[in-house]
Amino acid sequence: MKIAVLAGDGIGPEIVAEAVKVLNALDLDFDMESALVGGAAYAATGHPLPEATLKLAMESDAVLFGAVGDWKYDTLDRPLRPEQAILGLRKHMGLFANFRPAICYKELTHASSLKPELVAGLDILIIRELTGDIYFGQPRGRRIATDGHFPGAEEAFDTMRYSRPEIERIAHVAFQAAQKRSKRVTSVDKANVLETFQFWKDVVTEVGKEYPDVQLDHMYVDNAAMQLVKEPKRFDVVVTGNMFGDILSDEASMLTGSIGMLPSASLNSKGQGLYEPSHGSAPDIAGKNIANPLATILSAAMMLRFSLNQEAAAQRIEAAVQAVLAQGLRTPDIWSEGTTRVGTVEMGDAVVNALR
Ligand SMILES: NC(=O)C1=CN([C@@H]2O[C@H](COP(=O)(O)OP(=O)(O)OC[C@H]3O[C@@H](n4cnc5c(N)ncnc54)[C@H](O)[C@@H]3O)[C@@H](O)[C@H]2O)C=CC1
Ligand SMILES: CC(C)CC(=O)C(=O)O
Numbered sequence: 001m002k003i004a005v006l007a008g009d010g011i012g013p014e015i016v017a018e019a020v021k022v023l024n025a026l027d028l029d030f031d032m033e034s035a036l037v038g039g040a041a042y043a044a045t046g047h048p049l050p051e052a053t054l055k056l057a058m059e060s061d062a063v064l065f066g067a068v069g070d071w072k073y074d075t076l077d078r079p080l081r082p083e084q085a086i087l088g089l090r091k092h093m094g095l096f097a098n099f100r101p102a103i104c105y106k107e108l109t110h111a112s113s114l115k116p117e118l119v120a121g122l123d124i125l126i127i128r129e130l131t132g133d134i135y136f137g138q139p140r141g142r143r144i145a146t147d148g149h150f151p152g153a154e155e156a157f158d159t160m161r162y163s164r165p166e167i168e169r170i171a172h173v174a175f176q177a178a179q180k181r182s183k184r185v186t187s188v189d190k191a192n193v194l195e196t197f198q199f200w201k202d203v204v205t206e207v208g209k210e211y212p213d214v215q216l217d218h219m220y221v222d223n224a225a226m227q228l229v230k231e232p233k234r235f236d237v238v239v240t241g242n243m244f245g246d247i248l249s250d251e252a253s254m255l256t257g258s259i260g261m262l263p264s265a266s267l268n269s270k271g272q273g274l275y276e277p278s279h280g281s282a283p284d285i286a287g288k289n290i291a292n293p294l295a296t297i298l299s300a301a302m303m304l305r306f307s308l309n310q311e312a313a314a315q316r317i318e319a320a321v322q323a324v325l326a327q328g329l330r331t332p333d334i335w336s337e338g339t340t341r342v343g344t345v346e347m348g349d350a351v352v353n354a355l356r
């Protein structure tokens with residue numbers, strides 16, 4: 001089994017190092033090979049997703065990914081920006097199904113910005129479509145407007161689009177995930193305004209008829225954003241498009257205590273996957289040994305489960321994470337009175353020591 005390790009920028013190398021440390025401590029038989037990605041790859045090779053990196057990712061059983069991006073690259077032409085590396089990997093590998101579980105560990109009930117009773121026992125699965133929508137739709141660009149409110153003015157435009165097969169396959173993923181949970185799917189859309197999302201709603205409804213055991217409801221994205229902080233436990237599986245899923249999953253992360261707690265798995269139809277924390281490269285805290293590595297470590301557990309057929313090892317990691325939280329160890333983002341503040345490396349070491 002081969003794992004491509006792509007650490008990237010900002011806190012990426014720090015958090016990935018801790019996940020690799022945990023994987024190595026499991027004593028399993030897999031090869032890990034690292035490659036440059038994002039701003040680090042641009043600085044070294046002139047491209048954020050070099051051919052060699054893409055090739056390594058495509059021929060690996062799984063990719064462990066940190067994060068890409070740094071403010072210093074924000075003025076580059078878009079194809080050269082670090083973020084194009086993760087978008088390119090998602091596109092080239094066909095990683096259309098993004099799982100973002102928002103679980104509030106009981107030890108972190110008080111780390112959330114919400115009242116403890118709202119988040120205690122929270123376990124939501126956000127399923128985000130990852131290769132379509134306005135993030136990938138063409139055409140896009142800048143031009144001089146020929147119509148609209150200001151003809152003759154400079155304007156920019158993007159294209160929101162979804163095809164029937166794209167919606168059908170992510171809907172099947174969501175319904176099948178719900179069958180293994182509490183059998184409820186909330187499809188989040190903006191069908192009251194957008195044609196793309198009326199189509200989304202219609203197709204999800206059709207697919208839902210194939211799953212009579214799963215209860216389907218629909219919610220507009222603005223209401224979903226509100227309900228997530230008003231009554232988050234009303235949700236079980238949430239399925240939505242690329243952009244809404246991006247935004248709602250960052251919001252949901254705060255229900256768990258921190259974005260540093262939210263892992264993710266991005267899967268294609270061949271069983272290959274890319275595993276990364278849901279957050280970005282956090283340049284504001286990079287190099288300070290304060291980033292929370294648990295989202296990345298938990299992403300490595302998802303990798304063992306979904307791509308490497310190592311369920312027992314995945315559970316060992318998850319139990320170790322729970323154990324370090326029970327020991328009261330906290331990186332600054334999840335620290336609260338009465339707990340022990342530790343750094344990125346110390347948190348990784350603690351997880352290794354807690355492995356059984
Ligand atoms: N998949 C990826 O590689 C992603 C890359 N990005 C890129 O990351 C860069 C920074 O973007 P932001 O909007 O600031 O989002 P971000 O997720 O990197 O950071 C948002 C806030 O959360 C904090 N944070 C994030 N991860 C943390 C962790 N593990 N432990 C403790 N605190 C953590 C940061 O310090 C910051 O205050 C940008 O270049 C952006 O494009 C953003 C999201 C995903
Ligand atoms: C570079 C972005 C598209 C990544 C992002 O924000 C995400 O996947 O959550």
Ligand SMILES: [Mg+2]
Nearest residue numbers: 246247250278
């Ligand atoms: Mg995001």
